[in-house]
Amino acid sequence: MNPKYLNTCLIAAGSIALAGCGNSYDGMYAAEGGFLGPLITIEIDGSKANISQIDQRRQRITREETWRAEDKGGEKLLLTSLHDVTYAFVRAVDDRGLECLNCGDDLPVSWQSFNPTK
Numbered sequence: 001m002n003p004k005y006l007n008t009c010l011i012a013a014g015s016i017a018l019a020g021c022g023n024s025y026d027g028m029y030a031a032e033g034g035f036l037g038p039l040i041t042i043e044i045d046g047s048k049a050n051i052s053q054i055d056q057r058r059q060r061i062t063r064e065e066t067w068r069a070e071d072k073g074g075e076k077l078l079l080t081s082l083h084d085v086t087y088a089f090v091r092a093v094d095d096r097g098l099e100c101l102n103c104g105d106d107l108p109v110s111w112q113s114f115n116p117t118k
Contacts, residue, residue, distance in 0.1 A: 031108035
């Protein structure tokens with residue numbers, strides 16, 4: 001068997017195995033906070049979620065908090081703020097973003113998958 005082919009197969013198998021580790025919602029999501037409002041990002045890493053508010057015109061972070069994150073079996077994600085307010089999220093129709101079920105005026109409803117390096 002070709003060693004390059006075997007190496008590629010091993011890397012692919014390892015990536016698939018690692019994909020099951022951690023929170024199924026791990027990653028970064030972003031939404032606009034109203035018309036011409038700040039960019040709000042959520043970076044989920046296991047049981048914590050870093051929430052950042054970014055002033056896009058000045059290109060600086062204006063607010064940052066760490067919330068608790070809880071994956072409910074891949075069906076629902078619960079984020080609990082520092083003030084013990086819990087927001088429920090589910091996967092968006094595109095299977096990459098998030099939809100908030102109870103955000104109302106506090107947070108945007110639709111969140112897109114976000115890569116800050118792009």
